[in-house]
Amino acid sequence: MTTTKNPDNPAAHDIRKGQVTGKRSRELFRERFRARFFDPAFRAEDAAIDRLEQIAWDAYADSRKAPVTARAGPGAADPGYEVAVEWLQARDAIAEAQRGHEDAGSPSRVLLVVAASRNDFTCPGEMSKSWRMAQLARARMEGLGMQVDVLDLSRLTSDPNLTIHPCKGCVSTAMPLCHWPCSCYPNHALGQVNDWMNEIYPRWVAAHGVLIVTPTYWYQATSPLKLMIDRLVCADGGNPDPSSTHGKTVAEAKQLELDGWNYPKHLDGRVFGLVVHGDVAGIEGLRRSLADWLRWMGLIEAGAVSQLDRYVGYYEPYATSHRTLDADTAFQREVENVAAAVAQAVTLRRKGDLPAVGDALAPPRPK
Numbered sequence: 001m002t003t004t005k006n007p008d009n010p011a012a013h014d015i016r017k018g019q020v021t022g023k024r025s026r027e028l029f030r031e032r033f034r035a036r037f038f039d040p041a042f043r044a045e046d047a048a049i050d051r052l053e054q055i056a057w058d059a060y061a062d063s064r065k066a067p068v069t070a071r072a073g074p075g076a077a078d079p080g081y082e083v084a085v086e087w088l089q090a091r092d093a094i095a096e097a098q099r100g101h102e103d104a105g106s107p108s109r110v111l112l113v114v115a116a117s118r119n120d121f122t123c124p125g126e127m128s129k130s131w132r133m134a135q136l137a138r139a140r141m142e143g144l145g146m147q148v149d150v151l152d153l154s155r156l157t158s159d160p161n162l163t164i165h166p167c168k169g170c171v172s173t174a175m176p177l178c179h180w181p182c183s184c185y186p187n188h189a190l191g192q193v194n195d196w197m198n199e200i201y202p203r204w205v206a207a208h209g210v211l212i213v214t215p216t217y218w219y220q221a222t223s224p225l226k227l228m229i230d231r232l233v234c235a236d237g238g239n240p241d242p243s244s245t246h247g248k249t250v251a252e253a254k255q256l257e258l259d260g261w262n263y264p265k266h267l268d269g270r271v272f273g274l275v276v277h278g279d280v281a282g283i284e285g286l287r288r289s290l291a292d293w294l295r296w297m298g299l300i301e302a303g304a305v306s307q308l309d310r311y312v313g314y315y316e317p318y319a320t321s322h323r324t325l326d327a328d329t330a331f332q333r334e335v336e337n338v339a340a341a342v343a344q345a346v347t348l349r350r351k352g353d354l355p356a357v358g359d360a361l362a363p364p365r366p367k
Contacts, residue, residue, distance in 0.1 A: 012255040029057055033191075056191065065187045072243040081243035083183075090181045090198040091240070097202035107147040108346050111207035112138055115214035115225035119154040128154065129312055129325050133275055134213045136332055137339035141211075144343035149203055153224035161194045167230035171237070175261050175367075176245055177253035180238030182231055197231045204235065204267055209346040210299065211339060212290060213275040219282035221290070229293060236297045237263035237367065263366045268298025269356065271349055273306035273342040275335055279321065283309035300356050302345030308338050 033053045042049065059067070066084035073079055100106050116128035131152070138148045155162055165185045171178040185195040204210070214225055221229065239245065245253040272294045276287040287309040291301065301307065310331050313324035325331065348354035 009255060009258055012251045012258055015250050015254075023060065026057065029053075029060060033057075059189050060191075063189050065189045067188050072241070077241050077244035078246065079243070081246055083242055083247075084186075086186055086198065087179070087181065087183050087242065090201060093198070093202040094181060094205050097206035100206050101208065104350070108145060108209075108343075108350060109207050110141050110146045110148050110209040110211055110342060110346060111203055112141070112148050112150045113210065113212045113214075113225070113228075114150065114152045114154065115212060115222050117154055117157050117217075117222050117224055119152070119158050121158040122154070126322070128215065129277065129321060130213045130215055130275075132322075132325065133277070133332075133335045136335050137211060137213065137275070140336040140339040141343045144340060144347075146209075146343045146346065149207065151200065151203060153222070153228065156196070156224045156227075162196055163194055164196050164200075164224065164227040164231060165192050166227060167233060170248070171233055173250055174253035174257045175237050175263060176239040176256040177248060177250065178234045178238045179242045179245075180234045180240045180264075180266055182234045182238075183242050183247070197228070200228060200231075201235075204232070207270055208350060209271040209273070209302070209342045210294070211273045211275070211342050213335075214277075214286070214290075216276060216278035216282040216286050219285060221286060232267075232297070235266045237261070238266065240264070240266075265298040269349070270299050271302045271306075271342060271345040271354070272299045273302050273338045273345075274308065275338050276309040277312050278309075279311060279313055279318070280315060283311065298356075300345070300349070300354070302341045305337050306341040306345065308334050310334065 030053055033056055034049065037045075037049050058064075066086075068085050069082035070085050070088055071079060072081045072083050101109075112134055114128070114130050114134045116130035118124045118126070118128040119131070120127045131154075134150065138150060141148050156164060167182075168184050170184065181201045182197060185197070186193040212225070214222060217223070220226070239253075239256075244256060272291075274287055274290055274294075276283045276290070278286075287307060291307060295301065312328065312331070313321045316324060345354055
C-alpha cells in the first residue's frame with residue numbers, strides 16, 4: 001500500500017459532479033417497494049408492508065448503506081475505521097481461499113463456470129447446451145485428479161432473490177476507490193442485497209485453474225457472465241484496505257493513485273481454458289475477448305488446445321440443437337480436450353514446470 005506523498009495535490013480534489021444529484025421521491029420509492037408485493041395474497045398484510053416500507057424509506061433517506069459495521073482492525077491504514085461486517089466476512093473468506101490455493105498439499109482445483117442463462121427450472125423449460133458441455137469437461141478433469149467447483153450462472157435466472165449487481169465503475173474515478181473484494185454491495189439503503197459476488201470471489205481465489213463454458217448472445221458474453229466479469233475488476237488492481245480511503249472518499253482515493261498505485265493482480269498465475277459456442281455468428285470474437293480479459297488479469301492460457309469456438313447446428317433450427325449436439329461427437333471430444341489441457345496445465349503449474357513468460361518483467365505502465 002502506498003503512502004500519501006502530496007496531500008495537497010489539486011488533481012485529487014478535482015471531482016466532477018452533476019449527473020444524479022438527489023434522491024428519488026417518497027412516492028416513487030413507495031411504488032417500487034410495494035411492487036414486490038403485487039401478488040393479491042399479500043393484501044392481508046398491507047399494514048405490515050406499510051410499516052416495513054417506512055423503515056426502508058428511513059434507511060434510504062439516511063443513506064444507511066452499511067448499518068452493521070466493525071473496526072478495520074490491525075494492519076489496516078486506519079484500524080479504527082468502521083467497515084461493513086459483510087465486507088470483513090468476504091475479506092476473511094478470500095484470505096482463507098488464498099491459503100488453500102497456496103497450500104502445496106491441497107487438492108488441485110478448477111473453477112468450471114457455466115455461463116448460459118438457461119436452465120430447465122426457468123422459462124426455456126430445458127437445460128442449456130453449455131451445461132451439457134460442462135458435464136463432459138467436469139468428468140474429464142475429475143478423471144485427471146482435479147477437484148471441480150461448478151459455478152452455474154443460470155442460478156441468477158432461477159434462484160429467488162439472488163443477483164449480481166452491476167459494477168459502478170469506481171475504478172474510473174481512482175483505482176484505490178475500487179476495493180478488493182468489492183465494497184459497493186450490499187447497499188442496504190438502496191435495497192441492493194443478496195449479491196452473489198461475495199460467494200463467487202473466494203471460489204475464483206481458491207482455484208488453480210478456470211474453465212469457462214459459454215454460449216454467444218448477440219455477438220457478446222451472456223448477461224450473467226458479463227455481470228461477473230465487470231465485478232471482477234477489483235481483482236485486477238483493487239484496494240484490499242477500505243480504511244485507506246475511509247470508505248468511498250474520492251479525494252483520498254485519487255491521492256493514493258496519484259502518489260503511485262501498484263495495481264495488485266489478485267488472481268494472477270492461475271491457468272484458464274475456454275469453450276465458446278453459438279449457432280450463427282460471433283463465437284470467435286467472444287472467445288478472443290474472453291481470452292484477452294483473462295490474460296489481462298494475469299491468468300495463463302493452458303496451451304492452444306485449451307481454447308475452443310464451435311457452432312452447434314450452424315443455421316439449423318433451435319428446436320433440434322440438443323439433437324445436433326448429440327450427433328456431433330467430434331465437438332464433444334474437443335470439449336473434453338479443452339478440459340484435459342486445463343487439468344494438465346494446472347498440474348504442471350503447481351509443480352513449477354509451467355512458468356508464466358514475462359513474470360519477471362516490470363511493466364512500464366502498470367494498470
